[in-house]
Amino acid sequence: xxxxxxxxxxxxxxxxxxxxxxxxxxxxxxxxxxxxxxxxxxxxxxxxxxxxxxxxxxxxxxxxxxxxxxxxxxxxxxxxxxxxxxxxxxxxxxxxxxxxxxxxxxxxxxxxxxxxxxxxxxxxxxxxxxxxxxxxxxxxxxxxxxxxxxxxxxxxxxxxxxxxxxxxxxxxxxxxxxxxxxxxxxxxxxxxxxxxxxxxxxxxxxxxxxxxxxxxxxxxxxxxxxxxxxxxxxxxxxxxxxxxxxxxxxxxxxxxxxxxxxxxxxxxxxxxxxxxxxxxxxxxxxxxxxx
Amino acid sequence: xxxxxxxxxxxxxxxxxxxxxxxxxxxxxxxxxxxxxxxxxxxxxxxxxxxxxxxxxxxxxxxxxxxxxxxxxxxxxxxxxxxxxxxxxxxxxxxxxxxxxxxxxxxxxxxxxxxxxxxxxxxxxxxxxxxxxxxxxxxxxxxxxxxxxxxxxxxxxxxxxxxxxxxxxxxxxxxxxxxxxxxxxxxxxxxxxxxxxxxxxxxxxxxxxxxxxxxxxxxxxxxxxxxxxxxxxxxxxxxxxxxxxxxxxxxxxxxxxxxxxxxxxxxxxxxxxxxxxxxxxxxxxxxxxxxxxx
Numbered sequence: 074x075x076x077x078x079x080x081x082x083x084x085x086x087x088x089x090x091x092x093x094x095x096x097x098x099x100x101x102x103x104x105x106x107x108x109x110x111x112x113x114x115x116x117x118x119x120x121x122x123x124x125x126x127x128x129x130x131x132x133x134x135x136x137x138x139x140x141x142x143x144x145x146x147x148x149x150x151x152x153x154x155x156x157x158x159x160x161x162x163x164x165x166x167x168x169x170x171x172x173x174x175x176x177x178x179x180x181x182x183x184x185x186x187x188x189x190x191x192x193x194x195x196x197x198x199x200x201x202x203x204x205x206x207x208x209x210x211x212x213x214x215x216x217x218x219x220x221x222x223x224x225x226x227x228x229x230x231x232x233x234x235x236x237x238x239x240x241x242x243x244x245x246x247x248x249x250x251x252x253x254x255x256x257x258x259x260x261x262x263x264x265x266x267x268x269x270x271x272x273x274x275x276x277x278x279x280x281x282x283x284x285x286x287x288x289x290x291x292x293x294x295x296x297x298x299x300x301x302x303x304x305x306x307x308x309x310x311x312x313x314x315x316x317x318x319x320x321x322x323x324x325x326x327x328x329x330x331x332x333x334x335x336x337x338x339x340x341x342x343x344x345x346x347x348x349x350x351x352x353x354x355x356x357x358x359x360x361x362x363x364x
Numbered sequence: 365x366x367x368x369x370x371x372x373x374x375x376x377x378x379x380x381x382x383x384x385x386x387x388x389x390x391x392x393x394x395x396x397x398x399x400x401x402x403x404x405x406x407x408x409x410x411x412x413x414x415x416x417x418x419x420x421x422x423x424x425x426x427x428x429x430x431x432x433x434x435x436x437x438x439x440x441x442x443x444x445x446x447x448x449x450x451x452x453x454x455x456x457x458x459x460x461x462x463x464x465x466x467x468x469x470x471x472x473x474x475x476x477x478x479x480x481x482x483x484x485x486x487x488x489x490x491x492x493x494x495x496x497x498x499x500x501x502x503x504x505x506x507x508x509x510x511x512x513x514x515x516x517x518x519x520x521x522x523x524x525x526x527x528x529x530x531x532x533x534x535x536x537x538x539x540x541x542x543x544x545x546x547x548x549x550x551x552x553x554x555x556x557x558x559x560x561x562x563x564x565x566x567x568x569x570x571x572x573x574x575x576x577x578x579x580x581x582x583x584x585x586x587x588x589x590x591x592x593x594x595x596x597x598x599x600x601x602x603x604x605x606x607x608x609x610x611x612x613x614x615x616x617x618x619x620x621x622x623x624x625x626x627x628x629x630x631x632x633x634x635x636x637x638x639x640x641x642x643x644x645x646x647x648x649x650x651x652x653x654x655x656x657x658x
Binding site for chain 2: 104151152154155157158159161162163165166167169170173174176177287288291294295298330331334335337338340341342343344345348349352
């Protein structure tokens with residue numbers, strides 16, 4: 074039973090990150106490879122805050138998320154004057170840079186050794202030690218972010234984002250400052266990813282740089298591409314497939330190392346297949362055009 | 365001063381292997397207009413194949429490099445014919461191709477990991493001992509190999525691009541694919557050949573690096589980063605710009621090791637990329653491609 078809760082928690086956390094990237098990639102057309110980096114900033118911030126101050130989880134999460142959103146400016150400000158391929162490359166470089174910081178800034182992040190002993194969530198004075206409690210919390214956060222995004226994207230703000238995705242020049246000709254909208258989209262996306270990062274840190278109890286590599290960025294991007302960019306259930310579908318399916322491998326008695334490789338092979342292969350046969354994703358509709 | 369000479373020697377040696385990566389990556393981008401991320405994993409796979417062959421049949425270093433080049437070429441060709449070409453026919457844009465390339469990268473890298481394990485493998489041609497002294501700088505055997513390879517491969521490529529019919533086709537497709545097709549050049553085969561040549565270069569660079577620092581399934585990633593950075597800094601649309609930028613990056617890295625702890629080497633390269641993207645996004649030799657459109 075505990076195992077099932079564990080899956081639910083991981084599913085929820087990664088679905089939240091997937092939603093955050095979908096806001097950028099699916100709805101605004103900004104294909105970012107830096108999301109694992111934001112996830113990491115949230116995780117490290119949450120970890121350090123929890124270890125030092127042990128505040129209630131919502132305070133912790135909010136603070137970590139704000140830090141991540143602020144950090145996103147460092148990425149978005151330089152990258153947003155670039156378009157398409159260049160933008161992707163810039164985010165790629167930033168992801169590598171962020172990883173380098175996580176790995177080498179020993180004074181703060183303790184580098185490859187990571188930060189151990191992160192306390193579990195504190196809600197209303199009690200520490201949630203059980204996996205069931207963690208599952209409840211993460212699913213709640215997933216719902217909260219889903220609803221938040223839903224409202225955001227059906228608002229005028231969301232309409233502008235969609236317009237930017239379809240034709241940025243045209244949007245500018247309507248008088249919208251597209252750069253400002255994109256910066257806000259980035260900040261919101263980073264905020265949500267930061268929340269997820271804090272959840273991750275406090276659930277696993279240990280953070281190290283290897284959870285926030287370019288492979289993880291590609292993985293998160295795969296989740297939304299496979300699930301369906303810019304759709305409502307797409308990110309969940311993609312996350313479910315990519316998180317749940319490899320767990321089945323566990324029951325096939327495969328060694329841990331081989332399982333990790335097979336899982337990633339599964340991601341890569343599925344991504345290729347989806348681009349080939351269903352470019353709009355499994356749950357996709359007539360979504361953003363493949364440009 | 366010996367330090368300056370050493371700095372120059374190191375920069376040239378590192379730049380040589382970076383140049384092979386940057387130039388080959390640029391060759392693919394110019395003909396296909398998308399970022400072929402899987403280039404990194406071609407580099408790695410070719411090296412592993414050569415390792416297997418060299419260990420099994422006790423091949424000389426030269427033969428191993430040739431096998432690596434051939435393996436790379438074959439893999440690149442297969443990638444193009446089985447994946448990219450069908451996607452191009454379906455009118456998949458550069459973004460879709462990039463994503464497919466990412467998928468390919470992850471898939472193959474993990475096949476390598478599964479097959480060979482994650483531990484560092486040592487080729488039978490590992491040499492760390494022999495060094496020679498040139499003008500006060502110590503040049504290791506592995507560095508000499510890289511310089512030799514670049515001195516042969518890169519001018520060779522230049523001659524091909526400049527003086528052969530194939531080279532003209534490649535340049536035509538890079539310049540204006542549609543127009544080239546109209547005058548009778550088979551775009552798809554020319555692109556395949558571009559992949560072939562570029563992947564062969566990657567294979568050569570791969571095995572030389574493997575003989576220097578060993579084989580690891582993730583070795584392709586760092587190579588890819590270097591290739592991409594050299595390409596963007598050197599300028600989109602210019603194969604030789606990428607080569608030049610490769611030497612610049614190598615020098616930057618070597619100088620930075622002098623000043624900063626060496627663990628920040630890679631960060632220096634990425635920061636340089638970001639700065640260039642900020643202030644001179646068209647790079648130094650290329651033209652500004654805002655939106656890749658084919």
